[in-house]
Amino acid sequence: MRKSFDLFFVSSNNHKYQEAKSILDSFGIDLGFLKSNLEEIQSDSLRDIAVVKAQDAFSKFKRPIVIEDGGLFINSLDGFPGPYSSYVFKTIGNKGILNLLKKSRGAKFVSVITFCDDATLQSFEGKSSGKISEIQKGKGWGYDPIFIPDNVTKTFAELNNKNKLSHRYKALKEFSKWYLHK
Ligand code: IMP
Numbered sequence: 001m002r003k004s005f006d007l008f009f010v011s012s013n014n015h016k017y018q019e020a021k022s023i024l025d026s027f028g029i030d031l032g033f034l035k036s037n038l039e040e041i042q043s044d045s046l047r048d049i050a051v052v053k054a055q056d057a058f059s060k061f062k063r064p065i066v067i068e069d070g071g072l073f074i075n076s077l078d079g080f081p082g083p084y085s086s087y088v089f090k091t092i093g094n095k096g097i098l099n100l101l102k103k104s105r106g107a108k109f110v111s112v113i114t115f116c117d118d119a120t121l122q123s124f125e126g127k128s129s130g131k132i133s134e135i136q137k138g139k140g141w142g143y144d145p146i147f148i149p150d151n152v153t154k155t156f157a158e159l160n161n162k163n164k165l166s167h168r169y170k171a172l173k174e175f176s177k178w179y180l181h182k
Helices: 014-026 046-061 082-091 093-100 167-179
Strands: 007-011 031-035 065-074 106-116 121-132 147-149
Touching (some): 007 014, 046 065, 046 121, 065 167, 121 167
Parallel strands (some): 007 031, 007 065
Antiparallel strands (some): 106 121, 121 147
């Protein structure tokens, strides 16, 4: 029998869903998955991009949904690739990012989670600061092999507790506090 969920994560990215599911499980929220490519506007604001994605997801599925828009912001590159992280990963990838960097390697990951149902549209933000590694380490998805969060020596790809430190964890924790008291 198919299980029915109260809340769905809409994304084309299965990795993001797996992480979001495991994080929300730890807060007692059961998260379903609807795989879909959502409308992505061009903007410097992750929140503006996330709101349009969430509205698109809700208009497609007519169920309570959450979506995420996120990115990697590199200090010495004035926040590049930021909102363009997905495109930059597909084009120059981790190797290209490593080639762009010299000494200064500070960076942060940012996640915006937006919830939408027929009455509410609400966004939550989480950040994880750290630095870009000298070489790729570990077998993670996206920029995980080149991002070392603060206070540890391993990349996200090498850590087994990424879901306790990540930008996604922090945004979903804020979301959970709100959702469970809604
Ligand atoms: P978007 O949120 O779908 O626009 O994609 C943001 C892009 O940033 C992803 O496609 C990944 O390349 C990258 N990204 C965001 N969060 C993570 C993460 O936790 N690990 C690795 N890469 C990430």
